[in-house]
Amino acid sequence: MATPVWLSIPFAGLLLCIALFPIMKADWWEEHKALVVAFWSVLTLILFTMVFGPAASLETAVDCLFNDYVTFIVLLFGLYCVSGNITFTGDLAGSPAVNVGLLAIGTLLSSCIGTTGSSMLMIRPVIRMNSWRRRRAHIMIFFIFLISNIGGCLTPVGDPPLLMGFMHGVSFFWSLHLFPVMLLNMAVLLFIFYHIDMKEYRADVADGRKPDISKPGTELKIGGGHNIIFLIAIVAAVVLSGTLSNYPMFQNADGSAAGVPLPGGKVFPWASVIEIVIILISALLSFVTTNREVRRKNHFTWGAIEEVATLFIGIFITMQPALLLLKEVGPQLGLNHPAQMFWATGILSSFLDNTPTYLVFLTTAGTLDFTQGMMTTLGIVPANMLMAISCGAVFMGAITYIGNAPNFMVKSMSDENGIAMPSFFGYLKWSVKYLVPVFLLDTVIFFL
Template sequence: MKKLVTVLGAFFAVLLACPLSVFAAEGSKAPSTVPVWLCIPFAGLLLCIAVMPLVKAEWWESHQPLVVALWIILMVVPFAFVYGAGKTAETVLDCIVNDYLTFIILLFGLFCVSGNITMEGDFAGSPRVNVGLLALGTLLASCIGTTGASMLMVRPVIKMNSWRKRKGHIMIFFIFMVSNMGGCLTPIGDPPLLMGFMRGVPFFWSLHLFPVLIFNMVILLFVFYQIDKRSYRKDIANGRKPDIRKPGTQFRLDGLHNIIFLVMIVGAVILSGVLPGMSAFQDAAGNVRGIHLFGEVTLTFPALIEIVIILLAAFLSFKTTDKQIRIRNHFTWGAIQEVAVLFIGIFITMQPALMLLKAVGPNLGITKPAEMFWATGALSSFLDNTPTYLVFLTTAGTLAFTNGITTTLGTVPTKVLSAISCGAVFMGANTYIGNAPNFMVKAISDENGVKMPSFFGYMLWSVAFLVPVFIIDMFVFFL
């Protein structure tokens, strides 16, 4: 019965993310149909991620690359029949070069550097300590990104709570707050806001979202404290105790020089947003210069610079850090390998769904902040939140508003821009695939013996605790 509920829940969730039909004019005056059935491989891959760990866990662990390759083929071949081999090759190559490559390189760099920093001391994972760690990680996310904060904080949080039996909820709220909500204050925090900055949204405009973030932090930290306090007392009652000889007297950080390499990576991300707007990186037509690969696919020089800096930071981090630190961190390559395999499948198979979104977005009749909040958020829960953000930002820019933030896409009212930004950043927490660090935190938690819920099991947590907060946000900030 539990498996059936998991299958049906994930299936209906995917249906919500895929419009039934759409007509779009892509580069021509005549409308072209985007067949909805091209989204089936994407839905199938999501179902595998949701169901296979429950029904065939060991088989799934060893055969993930084959399953992902199968779903990619099942998307690419029909796509080629509909759009032709050239368009298919261009679409897949553009996805790999301009989306997946920078995505996985950033994750890899942060994974490597954070794995070379270890935190040790006489801090037990008590409710108060955990609330402090979550609050710190959430605020840190806007400084070094949700991925950076997640990778930096996840191992210390797991280590401090290693003595506890009931700790899965800690990592769930970690994903809610550190891996998602905390990134709303700066363009560094989350890629959608970086895309907004590249299109004229002022760098520090996102600080307008600080009241929303603090409001949500207070609610979620209060709820978390009550849940964690109950679990903590049960663990204590069952005889579990942390191994602390001199409570509160010893604390140390090893590998702290790796903060330099984290700053390098953050700088690389900022450069990727700033350099494309500089004349030195543009040709006469205003296009960003780069290495031409195929059709209209170009690996831009700003992206190449970002990749080189991140890989250099990862290399220097390993060269300058004692391997004993990685041993104490229980560092392995399993988590990044799993994410790399699954997400290349997700990125490629979701292309038809993104085409549907781009085609249908401007014609949805969504104009009000509350509508923008829910539309952007619901789709960001299953699709990449960056293109989702851009679709609705573009839509808002075409609605002929006269007051608000002036962007290259048009004038967007502050409340509308706030709604789009919060929807894209906050609701990526609704599923494991809604934002890149979500699955990384899950994989590292699983690797370290923390029992995490299944794909749909996690969604039950988000529906129970996040959706009510989002409803309150709508009434307080977006109506």
């Protein structure tokens, strides 16, 4: 049975609430956001049951909660905990040159420990080094553009869509083909950022603000540095989960994933169970082995992770009909050119989970009967087509706050630290002004 378009109304309703209520009813939203999320989530399940029946609704809900949301939030929780136990202190002050350097380092780091890991590791140093400044929102916006999204394109570790490609036959180091695209985007965005930051920096200095340092740029200390081991362990757990599922001992006789039986006929794969256990143990050991003074210096609280956990459970549930609709219509969209794949994958990844969106269009490309390119389990996909799908899924997650997991976390942590981040539509205005022209440049140079 085809999925009716109107089943996506709760998803649109939740997105509008996330976008509008913080502007129109900020205090009310802070107090009642959980009820709003619950309303749209329950409405989705009721409408889904009316169309597909109770069994299908239960199966979809259980699969979404365990195989999507639980693995997502546990990973985010683990990285949030471990990164909160690492502190950078010293005499570096947030000048335009220093900020460009921090963003560049974080962007390159994202392909090594993932966009979420790099975002959680770098956000506190960036906030702290710029704490003397009043005009800081633009720093965090470009932080999301570069570290939370674009930087994750070089390895399957960098972003979940590329890990999904690796699990379907794309070689581990193939993503290095995307380096020229990432380098161009880094260069253009950092150039733009430098000039914006210089203007705001001079305005802050003109207001009489200056960093409280005695020996500028001479000292940088790391506290809780041993937590890097736990950070690496979490990244390794994600990669391990993606590879274990391909081994026969983690599969049933029919090739499906073996795991813990769930209501509705689904299973929670053993590979995911192992991943979660490693992440939670790493988070626990991080807290046990780190002096709480480190967390105090980081102003560590649970507010940001609580907000993300609350909002994203609703997003994951309400977007299920939209994902089903995409899977049904994807192959009929007539997309057979890299530029089309780049924008179709990217625009949908801005609002939907970029991992299933990537898989839908990779599957679509694999059915187009190409005879040359990357041999995947879904068919042969030409290199330029695979580049377009990969870049679209990874890069354009930066267009909205909900486009990629770390985006909203960075916003929440910035708000928590006194940085007045723009609203949903305010941020969208920034991305349309600065990101979309860069993506058009990508299209002309790499995908036409």
